[in-house]
Amino acid sequence: MDSRGRMLIRRGSSRVDALQARAQAATLADAIAREAVEAGDRRARAWSRDSMSDPLPVRHPTPVLSVPAQGPQDCRPIAVNREPCPRCETRGDLGCAHQRPFVAEAG
Known part of the structure; x- marks a missing residue:
């Protein structure tokens, strides 16, 4: 114990290090799993709606007639x-x- 009555934990002990490593690994694994779920949700929301910047997503058929491709043009002045x-x-x-x-x- 220190002068204020707090318990001192030695950082060098293998048991304390193992407990900390296990807690960090569990926290990291939970964070990775949570991020994967959130990323899937974000992707689903992005594909399910249209926006002004992307009014015709590639996944959906074009509602209007598209301009036919034109052949090579003469670009000389x-x-x-x-x-x-x-x-x-x-x-x-x-x-x-x-x-x-x-x-x-x-x-």
Whole structure:
């Protein structure tokens, strides 16, 4: 006992260490089991409702017609005039690997 009348527990004794280890292991096992149950509940709640950020979950069929996939598009910039391409000197109205052909508007 110490000067205040409290019982002193030696940390080095094997019995005290074993009891503490058993209590910590039981607490840890309970916490892991509780976390697994809570995680399952969270997942079930997340899959059961839609939100503004995810209005059409992958699990549910699409209620509206989706936009059909479009083929590859020409992503080259349009030539703004008939001047040659600054990279390869091809005439602007012919088009090249760097720009689409120039099309003059009637008017």
